[in-house]
Amino acid sequence: MRILMTSYEFPPLGGGGAAVVAGLSRELVAKGHDVDLVTMRFQGNPTHEIVDGVQVHRVPCWRRFKHVCSAPEALTYVVAAGPVVRKLLSSKRFDIVHSHFILPDGILAWQIRRKTGIPYVVTAHGTDVPGFNPHRVRVAHRLLRPVWHMVVRSANRIISPSGVLEQLVHAQGTDSGKTLVIPNGLEVGEYTPHGTAPKVLVVTRMLERKGVQFLLESLAQSPIAHEVNIVGEGPYLPELRNQAAASGVRVKFWGWLENRSPQLRDLYESSTIFVFPSEAENFPIVLLEAMAARLAIITTAGTGCAEVVGDAALLVPPKDPQAITQALKRLIEEPDFRRSLGVAARRRIEDKFTWSAVAGLYLEEYARHSTRSDDWAASLPASRGAPRPRDSMLFD
Secondary structure (H helix, E strand, O other): OOEEEEEEOOOOOOOOOHHHHHHHHHHHHHHHOOEEEEEEEEEOOOOOOEEOOEEEEEEEOOOOOOOOHHHHHHHHHHHHHHHHHHHHHHHHOOOEEEEEOOOOOHHHHHHHHHOOOOEEEEOOOOOOOOOOHHHHHHHHHHOOOHHHHHHHHHHHOOOOOHHHHHHHHHHHOOOOOEEEOOOEEEOOOOOOOOOOEEEEEEEEEEOOOHHHHHHHHHHHHHOOOOOOEEEEOOOHHHOOOOOHHHHHOOOOEEEEOOOOHHHHHHHHHOEEEEEOOOOOOOOHHHHHHHHHHEEEEEEEEEOOHHHOOOOOEEEOOOOHHHHHHHHHHHHOOOOHHHHHHHHHHHHOOHOOOOHHHHHHHHHHHHHHOOOOOOHHHHOOOOOOOOOOOOOOOOOO
């Protein structure tokens, strides 16, 4: 099967969404399919390279930071991607287009379908859905509302990694028959945990909604005599540094670490507790990474986080420093319970969220909508492991 994939974020750019694109495309190639991916070029990245068998085409754009992309910067990607997509369409026959992010990438998929008739599916990742991240993109969503609805109406399927995000898509008036939940996955490598004493780790983009400030408030009210490491970049990082300094909280801010860096891997392997107090999430990859590393997790109830961890974590209300304090206290004082949570987390990811299982669900969805025959769709093996889903002028 020939798949044209678009995503303005792909490693080394972006966060969890980029990791999803990399993991899924890599697994699709491993299963014998051809994937061409169009993404942003950043600084010295090559314009074309093969990454884990994926043909990666990077287009020149205006983008200042790896970890965040503004709406005007994303627009430069849509414009620059047009000629590259046009060239690919003239040289290859694609069976389906898979765009990650309703905006901006869905615009490309809509234009491709308008010109060629090739069907498309879109995976929503959070910020591309109105109401998910109102701190940053409320105005952009208001201005682009007609475009957002145009992309969604024309798509064959809108895929959400969590029920929480799917509900936000429905809240925009989207037909429930248009949407589907397929979870994110992870390449479940073998970690070698070597931490025994309590050691706390946070890995996230530094945005206000991620809730790191509430962990810092918890530590200020009830200090712990254990190491706390916070990894990630973002516009809220200066505020967090100031908060920690003003309250005397002893934490180490690492800034940005590449996802496959030895430093980040060592932090996962040497830590025993992972805290992710976000108030709004889709299906965070960092939780999958923490589960794979057998960490005891504290995260938030009533968010996409709870769908990831199930009963293999301690759940606290969002924006509740006291609840974080109580959860930390229990994990620090009960080492057997701490270890049992880590074991349960690893077992859950192996049972439900491997990329092999998740890619199988995507392939079934491609087959329903692609230009291939029904005979090809019937030849797909039934997927196991992952939860079953519920039943412009650039190209002129």
